[in-house]
Amino acid sequence: MVVVGYLAAGDLLVELSASAAGPADVVTLDRLADAVAAALDEVAAHCARPGAGTVSPSDFPLAGLSRDDLAAFLTAVTSRRAAPSGTDPAGVDSEGTAE
Structure with a gap:
């Protein structure tokens, strides 16, 4: 499995891939992608709270x-x-x- 994250035009992009991904691997990658997105949403929400950055x-x-x-x-x-x-x-x- 390969996870690559980078900034493009001010946006964070995360790519997940696996070699020879079969149907089970696609489900696993989808779940991982959802978990990564949820975690990044939590980080963004934390950063937006008053007092964040201290x-x-x-x-x-x-x-x-x-x-x-x-x-x-x-x-x-x-x-x-x-x-x-x-x-x-x-x-x-x-x-x-x-x-």
Whole structure:
């Protein structure tokens, strides 16, 4: 059995195939396809819930982060991404002068 997943034009496509698929194999592939579709629907529903996309220290066990460490890191990353080009998150431009 071969399972191939890929993105095409922003859509996730999953192809299931088996060599020499007979009638029993077709039924099995149909059931597997239905199960994969149901699982992906569950993932999509989870991602659409309020609060989805949040992380906790348990998501990064090897980093050894506390909740406060993780919050500080995420704040720094978010601030850096939101800062205008040529400035740092503290509002100091690339010349070292406050804005």
